[in-house]
Amino acid sequence: MVIPLTYLEQDQSAAVVWLASSPDMEKRLADLGFEPDEIITCVIKGKKGGMSAYLVKHAVIALRPCDASGILVRIQ
Numbered sequence: 001m002v003i004p005l006t007y008l009e010q011d012q013s014a015a016v017v018w019l020a021s022s023p024d025m026e027k028r029l030a031d032l033g034f035e036p037d038e039i040i041t042c043v044i045k046g047k048k049g050g051m052s053a054y055l056v057k058h059a060v061i062a063l064r065p066c067d068a069s070g071i072l073v074r075i076q
Contacts, residue, residue, distance in 0.1 A: 001074065002017050002072050002073070002074055003073060003075065004068065004069045004071065004073075005042075005054070005063075005069070005071040005072070005073050006052070006065050006068045006069045008040075008042040008045075008073070008075075009042060009045060010042050010043070010044065010045040011041070011042065012041070012042055013040065013041040013042075013075075013076045014040055014075045015037055015038065015039055015073060015074050015076060016034055016035060016036055016037065016040060016071060016072075016073055017036065017072045017073055018036060018072050019070060019072070020070045020071075020072055021067070021070035021071075025067065025070065026070075029067070029071065032056060032059075032061055033056040033059065033061075034056060038056065038057065040054050040056055041054065043055050043060055044062075049065060051065075052065070052068060054068075
């Protein structure tokens with residue numbers, strides 16, 4: 001099942017399926033490692049409306065919910 005990255009719970013992992021953001025945001029996210037088949041782990045789940053942190057390619061990256069919702073993933 002494909003879901004937005006914002007639906008991941010803390011310590012849950014998923015593989016990126018595709019980016020559904022503006023072209024500029026897609027490029028920024030791809031530069032950070034959010035590419036198809038890359039495994040992403042939610043390491044800190046923010047409060048509702050707050051930022052969450054994700055482990056991507058050995059780096060922890062914080063994203064706002066509006067940006068994370070454009071990353072579609074498949075739970076592992």
